[in-house]
Amino acid sequence: MNITKTRVATSQPTPFAIYDLMIHTIDTALFLADSLGTNYKIRPYCQQDANGNLQLAQLTIETPRQLISATLNMQSGTNQEIASLQTPHGLFTVDNLTRYTTQAAEDSRIQTAADWTSTLETRGFAPMIDAFITALETNGANPVPPESSLLTHQFCHEMVHFTK
Numbered sequence: 001m002n003i004t005k006t007r008v009a010t011s012q013p014t015p016f017a018i019y020d021l022m023i024h025t026i027d028t029a030l031f032l033a034d035s036l037g038t039n040y041k042i043r044p045y046c047q048q049d050a051n052g053n054l055q056l057a058q059l060t061i062e063t064p065r066q067l068i069s070a071t072l073n074m075q076s077g078t079n080q081e082i083a084s085l086q087t088p089h090g091l092f093t094v095d096n097l098t099r100y101t102t103q104a105a106e107d108s109r110i111q112t113a114a115d116w117t118s119t120l121e122t123r124g125f126a127p128m129i130d131a132f133i134t135a136l137e138t139n140g141a142n143p144v145p146p147e148s149s150l151l152t153h154q155f156c157h158e159m160v161h162f163t164k
Contacts, residue, residue: 001029001032001033001066001067001068001069001083001084001085001086002068002069002070002071002082002083002084003025003026003028003029003032003068003069003070003071003081003082003083004025004069004070004071004072004073004080004081004082004083005021005022005024005025005071005072005073005080005081006072006073006076006078006079006080006081007021007072007073007074007075007076007079008076008077008078008079009074009075010074010075011049011051011053011074012053012054012074013052013053013054014046014048014052014053014054014057014160014163015160017053017054017057017072017074018046018054018057018072018156018159018160019156019160021072021074022057022059022070022072022156022159023152023153023156025059025070025071025072025081026059026070026152026155026156027148027149027152028070028083029059029061029068029069029070030068030148030151030152031148032083032085033061033066033068034063034065034066036061036063036151037063039063039064040061040062040063041061041062042059042060042061042062042155042158043059043060043062044057044058044059044155044158044159044162045057045058045059045060045162046159046162046163048163053074054072054074055073055074055075056071056072056073056074056075057071057072057159058070058071058072059071059155059159061155080095080096081095081096081097082094082095082096089104090102090103090104090105091103091104097113097122097123097124098112098113098122099111099112099113100112128143128144131143132144
């Protein structure tokens, strides 16, 4: 699995960029991945300019059954977010959360969000907020497990400290 976010010539101090932008690629990767369990390895990588601004960050997570890559490129020629998953059944890609492509040996399909769909809906915030409010009203389970949020923040912390 590969989750990539790119920005056009964006200049931000590394810690800020990691917690402002990279956190979302890591969080998405963890959400889409199978459980990491306890047997995983991470490899952080950060490239900075002379002023300590992030140029490129990548976190690779390896488990016995999966390889996960989360990347933030601050010096790209385009603003884009892509999530791709390769399986024995095909390649599944989401581009800017508006275009979903499935490719298999015998078939290829593209689905796009309707033009009038709100950003809150296409980015998943509206359903997430609704699920959280429902959990509060019904005393149900938190739709975003705290363990996942803590792991995302732990990985960001390790990336920031990797650069020092």
